[in-house]
Amino acid sequence: xxDRFSIQxxxxxxxxxxxxxxxxxxxxxxxxxxxxxxxxxxxxGKRLRPSLCYAVWEMLGGDxxxxxxxxxxxxxxxxxxxxxxYSLIHDDLPxxxxxxxxxxxxxxxxxxxxxxxxxxxxALLNLAYENLFSLCKNNPFESQNIxxxxxxxxxxxxxxxxxxxxxxxxxxxxSNDKKxxxxxxxxxxxxxxxASVLCGAFxxxxxQECFERLDEFAKDFGILFQIxxxxxDECGEEANLGKTTGKDKASGKLTYVSVFGVEVAKSKxxxxxxxxxxxxxxxENSEFLARLVDETLTRIK
Amino acid sequence: xxDRFSIQxxxxxxxxxxxxxxxxxxxxxxxxxxxxxxxxxxxxGKRLRPSLCYAVWEMLGGDxxxxxxxxxxxxxxxxxxxxxxYSLIHDDLPxxxxxxxxxxxxxxxxxxxxxxxxxxxxALLNLAYENLFSLCKNNPFESQNIxxxxxxxxxxxxxxxxxxxxxxxxxxxxSNDKKxxxxxxxxxxxxxxxASVLCGAFxxxxxQECFERLDEFAKDFGILFQIxxxxxDECGEEANLGKTTGKDKASGKLTYVSVFGVEVAKSKxxxxxxxxxxxxxxxENSEFLARLVDETLTRIK
Numbered sequence: 001x002x003d004r005f006s007i008q009x010x011x012x013x014x015x016x017x018x019x020x021x022x023x024x025x026x027x028x029x030x031x032x033x034x035x036x037x038x039x040x041x042x043x044x045g046k047r048l049r050p051s052l053c054y055a056v057w058e059m060l061g062g063d064x065x066x067x068x069x070x071x072x073x074x075x076x077x078x079x080x081x082x083x084x085x086y087s088l089i090h091d092d093l094p095x096x097x098x099x100x101x102x103x104x105x106x107x108x109x110x111x112x113x114x115x116x117x118x119x120x121x122x123a124l125l126n127l128a129y130e131n132l133f134s135l136c137k138n139n140p141f142e143s144q145n146i147x148x149x150x151x152x153x154x155x156x157x158x159x160x161x162x163x164x165x166x167x168x169x170x171x172x173x174x175s176n177d178k179k180x181x182x183x184x185x186x187x188x189x190x191x192x193x194x195a196s197v198l199c200g201a202f203x204x205x206x207x208q209e210c211f212e213r214l215d216e217f218a219k220d221f222g223i224l225f226q227i228x229x230x231x232x233d234e235c236g237e238e239a240n241l242g243k244t245t246g247k248d249k250a251s252g253k254l255t256y257v258s259v260f261g262v263e264v265a266k267s268k269x270x271x272x273x274x275x276x277x278x279x280x281x282x283x284e285n286s287e288f289l290a291r292l293v294d295e296t297l298t299r300i301k
Numbered sequence: 302x303x304d305r306f307s308i309q310x311x312x313x314x315x316x317x318x319x320x321x322x323x324x325x326x327x328x329x330x331x332x333x334x335x336x337x338x339x340x341x342x343x344x345x346g347k348r349l350r351p352s353l354c355y356a357v358w359e360m361l362g363g364d365x366x367x368x369x370x371x372x373x374x375x376x377x378x379x380x381x382x383x384x385x386x387y388s389l390i391h392d393d394l395p396x397x398x399x400x401x402x403x404x405x406x407x408x409x410x411x412x413x414x415x416x417x418x419x420x421x422x423x424a425l426l427n428l429a430y431e432n433l434f435s436l437c438k439n440n441p442f443e444s445q446n447i448x449x450x451x452x453x454x455x456x457x458x459x460x461x462x463x464x465x466x467x468x469x470x471x472x473x474x475x476s477n478d479k480k481x482x483x484x485x486x487x488x489x490x491x492x493x494x495x496a497s498v499l500c501g502a503f504x505x506x507x508x509q510e511c512f513e514r515l516d517e518f519a520k521d522f523g524i525l526f527q528i529x530x531x532x533x534d535e536c537g538e539e540a541n542l543g544k545t546t547g548k549d550k551a552s553g554k555l556t557y558v559s560v561f562g563v564e565v566a567k568s569k570x571x572x573x574x575x576x577x578x579x580x581x582x583x584x585e586n587s588e589f590l591a592r593l594v595d596e597t598l599t600r601i602k
Binding site for chain 2: 027028029030032033034037086090093095096113114115116118119121122123125126127129130132133134136137140143144147148150151154155157158159160163164166167168170171
């Protein structure tokens with residue numbers, strides 16, 4: 001029998017899928033562009049970021065069963081997923097990581113060509129913001145909270161967030177710099193996870209202290225996710241499923257494994273998971289998030 | 302002696318430059334990314350789009366001499382310029398138009414490499430929206446009007462606007478289809494011009510009828526701009542200044558010249574300029590915009 005956690009995780013994933021589908025149906029996008037955009041958005045992602053967003057929002061008192069696809073929390077989560085997807089498409093390009101496969105399928109540029117992949121990425125990034133502005137317009141009484149959440153998402157995605165991390169990653173040149181490793185990943189992976197955790201909090205009026213605890217949780221979760229991702233690329237099963245072509249390893253990019261080795265990286269993952277759970281232990285109804293931490297850790301076991 | 306029009310045009314250009322500079326100084330962007338972003342933003346563009354935006358706003362009663370760089374109209378205009386700049390960087394890439402020069406200087410990827418050019422473009426698009434959300438947050442009493450303007454900008458830039466036009470353009474394949482020509486350019490060039498003209502109008506409470514006249518003016522202006530741009534590429538002086546490398550012509554892309562020939566294109570430019578001026582003739586203080594139409598037309602004479 002599937003447990004409560006698995007059912008809830010699948011529920012969040014399904015809500016994200018439904019919301020993303022409804023987002024696309026609201027726009028009359030030219031066929032070829034639409035196909036390229038949808039190909040990557042509906043390529044079987046786990047929807048971790050919207051799930052985090054939804055889980056935090058419910059932990060703080062929200063109830064997703066009462067929401068429709070166009071309500072604030074659902075659009076916020078879906079917009080982060082659109083931004084995440086654009087970043088994967090651009091990351092996979094030949095001049096970037098040059099990955100031929102993503103989630104076991106040909107990457108976007110292998111299917112549609114490089115030019116279309118660039119445009120599909122651009123369009124997905126833009127689509128995220130089109131939805132966020134539309135959300136602000138359609139919810140005038142909540143608009144100040146939504147604007148704060150949307151601004152956070154944009155800050156986490158951009159030139160001082162994820163794109164900054166992609167730039168540093170691209171220029172990391174096989175050094176062995178621990179500080180740089182942390183900086184790259186806290187920006188490249190960590191920032192969108194931070195946006196996912198915190199943007200739901202903006203829709204509730206929580207105290208500054210609670211907000212800061214969630215922010216610390218988000219940082220820990222981001223690091224945990226990156227360490228376990230690096231470990232999976234090195235020795236896990238997902239790599240065999242075409243998750244990456246292993247070019248990261250060949251290109252000498254900075255990873256937790258390349259810098260610390262497998263055993264120290266595993267120990268760091270354990271410690272970070274422990275810390276993440278402590279950050280949220282004081283919240284009521286934090287069981288789902290604590291279990292999500294455990295499941296993220298045990299991906300590597 | 303320089304005339305009033307030239308002085309006002311330069312004033313708008315300077316305001317746009319000052320606003321863009323202030324936008325960058327508000328973010329602590331990693332050096333290499335910052336350099337690549339600034340290289341294209343401050344590459345000597347005419348600032349046509351923010352100038353249009355500022356001119357419409359002043360025609361409707363605004364006074365830019367009373368504004369600071371972070372006021373709504375100035376950020377709206379600067380954001381459109383950031384979006385325009387990102388689109389040029391991505392358009393110039395080898396897999397897109399493959400242009401080595403832009404405004405007489407090496408294009409972004411020739412200076413910084415393809416990966417950095419993609420990231421700089423992504424970051425500029427994102428930066429536009431970071432500024433727009435920040436603007437909404439900092440101006441709560443005007444936020445509903447700003448949100449409407451920002452949503453319009455996002456819609457004009459994205460998968461049903463400029464990016465749709467780029468996609469259709471990429472796939473146009475040297476056909477001679479007049480309807481397709483108009484559709485491509487009304488999206489690819491016309492939509493950001495439309496956003497420039499209309500977003501200033503959202504900050505004033507104008508009637509639906511005035512709004513529609515401005516919308517028609519924007520459409521005419523966009524077509525006029527595109528026809529004269531195509532004529533300049535074919536036979537004008539700007540081409541010799543490295544504005545393009547002439548690859549458009551070689552690649553057989555759809556242009557007003559390729560479809561209609563030089564003489565008919567010139568005649569269409571004349572008619573469109575006439576129509577544009579009629580659309581705004583009923584507005585008080587429309588002299589600047591009428592003269593801008595004339596100057597755009599006489600680029601080709």
